[in-house]
Every structure is written in structure tokens, then in C-alpha cells.
Amino acid sequence: MPGVTYDDDAPPLADLMPWSVAPLRPGRAWPTAPDAASLKARWAALLAAEGADREALFEPTRARSTRSAVSQLPGHPAGTERLARASGPCAEPVRVLAAPFDERWLIPDQRLLDAARPELWRVADRRQVYVVETAGDALVATSLLPTLPSGRVRPLYRRPGGTEPNLSPGLLDHLTRVLGARPTPEDFLAWTLAAIRSDRTVPLTSDTEIWSRGVELGHRLLWLMRRDGDRPKLPGGRRPYVRAPLPAWPGTVSYDPDTETLCLDEGRISPVPRSAWEHEVSEVRTLEAWFTARTTAPAPGTLSAIRPASWPQPWTSELLELITVLTLLAEIAPARAELKVTSPLTAADLQEAGVLPPPPWARRPASVLDHQEEGPEGQFALL
Numbered sequence: 001m002p003g004v005t006y007d008d009d010a011p012p013l014a015d016l017m018p019w020s021v022a023p024l025r026p027g028r029a030w031p032t033a034p035d036a037a038s039l040k041a042r043w044a045a046l047l048a049a050e051g052a053d054r055e056a057l058f059e060p061t062r063a064r065s066t067r068s069a070v071s072q073l074p075g076h077p078a079g080t081e082r083l084a085r086a087s088g089p090c091a092e093p094v095r096v097l098a099a100p101f102d103e104r105w106l107i108p109d110q111r112l113l114d115a116a117r118p119e120l121w122r123v124a125d126r127r128q129v130y131v132v133e134t135a136g137d138a139l140v141a142t143s144l145l146p147t148l149p150s151g152r153v154r155p156l157y158r159r160p161g162g163t164e165p166n167l168s169p170g171l172l173d174h175l176t177r178v179l180g181a182r183p184t185p186e187d188f189l190a191w192t193l194a195a196i197r198s199d200r201t202v203p204l205t206s207d208t209e210i211w212s213r214g215v216e217l218g219h220r221l222l223w224l225m226r227r228d229g230d231r232p233k234l235p236g237g238r239r240p241y242v243r244a245p246l247p248a249w250p251g252t253v254s255y256d257p258d259t260e261t262l263c264l265d266e267g268r269i270s271p272v273p274r275s276a277w278e279h280e281v282s283e284v285r286t287l288e289a290w291f292t293a294r295t296t297a298p299a300p301g302t303l304s305a306i307r308p309a310s311w312p313q314p315w316t317s318e319l320l321e322l323i324t325v326l327t328l329l330a331e332i333a334p335a336r337a338e339l340k341v342t343s344p345l346t347a348a349d350l351q352e353a354g355v356l357p358p359p360p361w362a363r364r365p366a367s368v369l370d371h372q373e374e375g376p377e378g379q380f381a382l383l
Contacts, residue, residue: 010201011347018358019166020152027114028059030303031107036093042303043090063114074121076108097142100281119365127162135282141225158366168358178206190218204345240323244268248310253291275330
């Protein structure tokens with residue numbers, strides 16, 4: 001972009017990871033749920049209704065109705081006939097990140113979503129990491145497709161298989177010259193998670209010791225956010241346990257700081273450090289938001305009202321793991337605060353090296369189609 005100049009401060013994340021996608025917009029709540037079984041039951045209830053009743057259950061918007069003609073989502077076979085006369089099985093639900101640190105299930109059917117962002121689905125695989133800008137100043141990294149309602153999504157890779165990092169061209173080459181060793185795309189992402197500022201700039205350094213410290217810290221953050229390898233655990237005496245059984249359907253959540261106890265009505269979980277209870281993203285307490293998403297009663301007569309009759313055991317396991325993750329994240333916070341960037345590599349330095357600004361094509365999705373995608377009514381698009 002001719003005419004762009006940078007001062008001698010840190011470069012913006014938007015230029016270092018140039019390709020971003022607007023957040024997915026579901027348009028209706030019922031295709032997402034904390035359990036997969038409820039989604040299949042909701043789909044069956046939708047198809048059991050006919051005509052105006054089916055349309056009302058669907059909850060139409062200007063973007064979607066049961067008469068919308070929509071193609072399949074990349075990589076997820078689903079019917080492409082209009083929902084008004086659909087009769088096929090429910091697409092197999094997939095795990096998504098529906099809110100910060102809150103994994104739920106989604107029916108991967110574009111007919112149900114106002115804005116599904118197919119470009120994100122095309123690059124989804126086991127190597128991919130999505131970086132999500134939250135409404136506050138935090139970044140969330142996830143291996144799951146993010147469906148958070150706000151914040152742009154920046155995939156780490158522009159193509160499946162991790163073959164083309166979503167980084168300004170020449171950035172890794174320049175860091176290699178400065179640091180004396182080549183960082184991987186995951187190393188750069190780790191550094192970004194550890195060092196990013198509240199204004200979404202990413203201070204870089206030519207100090208190899210500082211760089212290594214930040215990358216190590218960031219990889220720890222990335223592991224805790226992704227949770228796609230070994231499950232995080234606390235030492236035996238600090239692990240949270242259910243001390244009093246949870247009721248069939250808890251209605252309130254509270255915290256006793258004196259005993260480090262999380263109270264779900266008469267149910268008790270401890271020890272829960274105060275830092276886990278007070279963890280926030282965008283000024284919303286993570287544990288409270290997680291609980292509310294599972295216990296708020298939906299409007300009767302809607303598809304969202306189809307949910308488990310009682311609190312499922314897997315939710316308790318997920319809650320215990322979430323407490324563990326939030327506790328470990330709090331332990332990392334002081335090291336993050338102490339990470340001071342010396343020997344800065346500024347935006348002006350990157351401009352002089354030809355790394356910034358990124359070329360216009362780097363802000364657009366790559367052409368990754370190597371097969372036909374089924375369009376509306378079973379037609380295939382011409383590629």
C-alpha cells in the first residue's frame with residue numbers, strides 16, 4: 001500500500017497477520033448447544049414440523065429462512081435442498097469455541113447460519129490455529145472453529161496443512177536474520193500471545209534471550225488455550241474436586257473465597273483459587289459466563305428449549321478442566337507482566353526491510369479449492 005508509513009513503535013497485529021475474517025454470525029441460538037445430543041433432537045423436531053410451523057421453529061431472519069438456497073459448508077456434508085422440504089439426517093455436530101474458554105457443539109450446516117464464513121472452514125485442519133480478537137484487549141487462540149460473536153478471526157495458516165503462514169511476506173526471513181535462528185509460525189504466534197499490547201500492537205525484539213523467554217511463555221499459553229494435547233492438571237493437593245454432589249439442575253453459581261469453594265446451589269467444588277473465579281475476558285467472568293450459557297432457561301416452545309433433562313456428567317468434567325486452565329493461566333500472568341522487550345524491532349525497521357506494509361493480496365484469502373463444493377439443490381459450482 002503506497003504511502004503507508006510507520007513510526008518507531010511496535011507494529012500492529014493487523015499488519016503482521018494480514019488476513020482476517022469477520023466473526024461467524026449464527027443468527028439463531030438453537031444450532032449451538034453444550035451437548036451434541038440436544039442438537040440432533042432439535043433437528044429432528046424441526047423436520048417433524050411442516051409449513052409455517054417449521055418456519056417459526058427455524059427462527060428466520062433477513063439472511064436465512066427455510067426457503068434460502070445455500071451451499072454445503074466446506075468439509076461437512078449436509079443436505080443442500082431448501083429447509084422447507086428437507087428430510088435428511090442432521091449433519092454431524094462439531095466442536096466449536098462459542099465464547100472465550102467455552103467449547104460447545106454446532107450443527108455444521110450453512111442453511112442454519114446467517115454468515116458461516118466458508119473461508120474459515122476451508123482452511124480448518126489439525127494444524128490450524130485461529131486467533132480471535134475479543135471485545136476487550138485479549139487474544140484467544142483455538143484449534144476449533146471460533147463462533148464468538150465479536151472480534152475478527154486471524155487464521156495462523158492461509159492454506160490447509162500449514163503450508164502458508166498468515167504472516168506478512170518476509171517476516172520470518174527477517175526474524176531469522178535478526179535472531180540467528182528461524183522461528184516457526186507457531187513460535188511467532190506464541191510470542192504474539194505473550195507480548196501483545198492493549199492497543200493490539202506486537203513489540204518485537206532482536207534480543208535472542210528475551211525472544212526465547214517470550215516464545216516459551218507463549219507456547220504455554222497456547223497449550224492452555226488450545227487444550228488439544230495432554231490435558232492440563234494441577235498437583236494432587238490443588239486439583240479441584242466435587243465435594244458435594246451437584247443438583248439435577250443447578251440454578252445459581254457463587255464463590256466462597258474463605259474456603260475456595262465454587263457453589264452450584266448445594267453442589268460444592270473445591271479448591272478453586274480466587275484467581276480462577278475472578279478470571280475475566282472483556283470484563284465478563286469466565287466461570288460465570290460458562291455456567292450461565294448452560295443454565296439460562298430458553299423460551300418455551302423453541303428449539304433451544306430442547307436440552308438435557310438434568311445436568312450431564314461430562315459438563316462437570318469440563319468445568320473441572322476449565323477451573324484448572326484458568327488457575328494455570330493466572331500463574332503465568334506475572335511472568336507475562338515481567339516480559340520487557342529490549343532491543344526493539346520496530347514497525348519502521350520492518351518497513352525498511354520491506355516486510356511492511358503487507359501486499360494487498362496477503363489480506364485476501366488464498367485460493368485453496370482442490371475439489372468441487374456442492375452448491376444449492378445439489379448443483380456444483382464451476383471453479
